[in-house]
Amino acid sequence: MSAGDSLSGAGPLHPVRLAPSLLSADFRDIAAACRLAEEAGCDMLHLDVMDGRFVPNITFGPLVVEAVRRCTGLYLDVHLMVEEPGRLLADFRRAGADGLTVHAEACVHLQRTLAAIAELGARPGVALNPATPETAVSYIWDSCGLVLVMTVNPGFGGQTYLPAVEVKVRRLRAAAAAASWEGRIEVDGGISPATAAAITAAGADTLVAGSAFYGKPDPVAAARAIREAAEAWRCPGAP
Ligand code: DX5
């Protein structure tokens, strides 16, 4: 299923979607960070929630998501890097999350967790660590609207992209086509104009960028550079 392909608050959607990660933004002014993403024509905002257990780092919870919600109409793509995400889904949905992505490695009953997200009216997503095979979603296509393939080990912004993950995206794109699945394949970690082409050619259609967007002196130009690199190499099978 596509689990609701329309992205609330966004303008016309780009073929390859760009999701700046707020993790690399200047938190002294969240409203300005949201405006930057809007000015750059980004399709969504990516919000990294970390609990200090699933990943070593701690970031923020529903309170901050709710503040972001009040700043922007952009689609809020919430990436939960937490243990037992099922306990927190309703809180993040209430805070304004449009998409809720949980890690396959953190869910014993993954399909049940995805069904709970859909029940809350959000787009259910599954994130896969670099060491987790794409077969984690082989039997649950119908329950997920997005697969987030990590191109770094989750936990921090600014890490080095792992090119070995490209083959996983390629296999995932082929499996998605075989299953007639219409969801999104998102990649996260070390995405920049230098890496966007190869991962998009492999089959990614949604790119998260933290330091390559907010860490640049001109994020609007940076977004354009990432998008141009990606769209030139778009995989023919991608939506
Ligand atoms: C990492 C997070 C990413 C992070 C990406 O665990 O999931 O979303 O913000 O940052 P960059 O683009 O700098 O690698």
Ligand code: ZN
């Ligand atoms: Zn993320």
